[in-house]
Amino acid sequence: MKNVFAVAVGVTLVFFMAVGVSQAGKTSVEYGKQLFSDKGLAGSTNDKSCSSCHAQGKGLEKSGKNPKLVAAINQCVTDQLGGEKIDGRSAEIRSLKMYIETLTGPAK
Numbered sequence: 019m020k021n022v023f024a025v026a027v028g029v030t031l032v033f034f035m036a037v038g039v040s041q042a043g044k045t046s047v048e049y050g051k052q053l054f055s056d057k058g059l060a061g062s063t064n065d066k067s068c069s070s071c072h073a074q075g076k077g078l079e080k081s082g083k084n085p086k087l088v089a090a091i092n093q094c095v096t097d098q099l100g101g102e103k104i105d106g107r108s109a110e111i112r113s114l115k116m117y118i119e120t121l122t123g124p125a126k
């Protein structure tokens with residue numbers, strides 16, 4: 019009977035580890051694109067998303083090369099969306115960054 023219990027605990031642990039890994043794997047261009055037009059991003063309450071001002075990445079054509087990209091994103095999050103600063107290591111910010119980097123065309 020003890021073994022059955024141990025197996026059940028083991029299976030549960032593996033399940034939660036798998037969920038954790040799949041959440042971490044959420045960092046992607048697709049996820050960034052989705053967040054870019056999310057009006058509730060970072061607790062934003064003013065009914066705006068990044069897309070409201072940067073439709074199709076307008077104005078961000080060179081931002082993929084901006085060394086202060088994370089700070090620039092967070093500045094818009096707080097000042098333009100009225101949201102809370104996003105953790106610099108989170109999947110959200112890394113995905114937004116990845117998406118914005120795809121908007122950067124060839125070097126001019």
Ligand code: HEC
Nearest residue numbers: 066067068070071078080081084090091094095098099114
């Ligand atoms: C209410 C309008 C508005 C919203 C909403 C907004 N922005 Fe901005 N954003 C601006 C303006 C205005 C600037 C400054 C443009 C300039 O002069 O460079 C800017 C600048 C930026 C820059 C810096 C551009 C550079 O020089 O590289 C980034 C990156 C950026 N925004 C990303 C975002 C992201 C990501 C979101 C969503 C979290 C967002 N913005 C939401 C208006 C907005």
